[in-house]
Amino acid sequence: MSGRIVVKVGSNVLTRADGKLDVTRMSALVDQIAWLRSRDYEVVLVSSGAVASGRGELGSDPGLDGVEQRQLYSAVGQVKLVNTYYTLFREYGITVAQVLVVKENFTSPREYANLRACMSVMLEGGVLPVVNENDTVSVTELMFTDNDELSGLMAQMMQAGTLILLSNVDGIYDGRPGDPSARLIRRVEAGADVSGYVRREKSSFGRGGMAAKCGIAGRAAACGIRVIIADGRRDDVLKSLILTPESTPHTEFVPVGETADNT
Numbered sequence: 001m002s003g004r005i006v007v008k009v010g011s012n013v014l015t016r017a018d019g020k021l022d023v024t025r026m027s028a029l030v031d032q033i034a035w036l037r038s039r040d041y042e043v044v045l046v047s048s049g050a051v052a053s054g055r056g057e058l059g060s061d062p063g064l065d066g067v068e069q070r071q072l073y074s075a076v077g078q079v080k081l082v083n084t085y086y087t088l089f090r091e092y093g094i095t096v097a098q099v100l101v102v103k104e105n106f107t108s109p110r111e112y113a114n115l116r117a118c119m120s121v122m123l124e125g126g127v128l129p130v131v132n133e134n135d136t137v138s139v140t141e142l143m144f145t146d147n148d149e150l151s152g153l154m155a156q157m158m159q160a161g162t163l164i165l166l167s168n169v170d171g172i173y174d175g176r177p178g179d180p181s182a183r184l185i186r187r188v189e190a191g192a193d194v195s196g197y198v199r200r201e202k203s204s205f206g207r208g209g210m211a212a213k214c215g216i217a218g219r220a221a222a223c224g225i226r227v228i229i230a231d232g233r234r235d236d237v238l239k240s241l242i243l244t245p246e247s248t249p250h251t252e253f254v255p256v257g258e259t260a261d262n263t
Contacts, residue, residue, distance in 0.1 A: 004042040004123075004160045007033065008151035012168040013232035014049040014081075019056030021049060021084060025233065029166075030088040032238035033128070037094065039242075042123050044158060046131045046151040047085070053077030074135030085130050095127050100134035103144055106153050116157050123158075145212055152216040155225050163220050164241065165213055166232030171251025172210065184249055190221055190256040217253040227253035 009029060016022045033043050051070055054077030061069060082098045089096050099119070105111045122129050131154060133144055144150045148165060155163040172194055175182030188194055194214055210229075217227040230237050230250035240248040 003040060004044075004158060005036065005162045005164060006044045006046060006151055006155040006158065006160045007164045007166065007238070008046040008147055009048065009166045009232050010147070010168065011048040011052045013166050014047070015052045015056065019052045021053050021056070021080065023084060026084055027088050028235070029232070029238075030085070030092070032236060034089070034092040034094060035239055036242070037092075037128070044119070044123070044129050044131060044154060044160070045085075046147055046154060047081065048132065048147045050074045050077035050081050050132055051135060053080050071136050078132065078136075081132075082130060089128060096130050097122055097127050099129045099131040101131065101150065102134050102137060106157070112157070119154075119158055148213050148216045152220045155220055156223050160225060162226045162228065163217075164228045164230065164238070165217070166230060166237070167210075167213065168231060168233060169210070169229075170231045170234075170249035171229045172214065185251050188217070188221075188251060188253045190254055190258070191218075221253040221255050224255045224257065226255050229253075 013029075014022060014026060033045065036043050051073045054073030054075065055069075057076055057080065058073065061072070064072065078098075078100070082096070085096050099115075099122075101115065105115050119129055131150065133147060133150055144153075151163060151165065154160075169177045170184055172185045172188070173179075173182040174185060185194065213229055217229065220227050228241060228250050229252075230241060230248070234240070234249075237248065241250060
């Protein structure tokens, strides 16, 4: 893997069934990212969880419409999310920075250049960027499809060698996940179409789903970025993907210019 990695972690990895943050799992994720940094990997963390965390804190409010609820939940939840990361990473002497973005930051040339420059300064200074969509100001036409899309754009912007999408499944299956007869697809060659295997359901807290992940993964791989989809709930999954990838369940999208045998 390249020395610069974008790690995206989904809401269903970071939250419990009641929607509140799973601090134990967040701590395990922090441990792994600290380990990556100790091995000279530069890491950008794209983290969901703010809306789910806010909902867990406040509960549902039937008097608010969908956009209002999302804005309120994210405003409350983002504070708790980043504060938790701050506290956990501080134990390793790692400074974190909050980066909240909207889609316009990637479509406006000036804003794109400013964001890239800011991100570069953070990485050069040893600061770990924690990136999320700014849901408090995003409305429908300004929203990313989900944080998978955001992480793919971020990986391209920062010329990352690897994008790791941590979900609540091991990767893409040729059948329904959990079905004993379903087989995990370990490698997807550049340009291959796996849409026929992908179910359209979305996660309980997220806006995307496996179909969105596959689309983002395919586009990132076309830009020369290795993309890995894995289960973020597995113990030490990031370490395992580095040290023992052959025995770690995951799906890898092979970058353009490589073959599926080049691992």
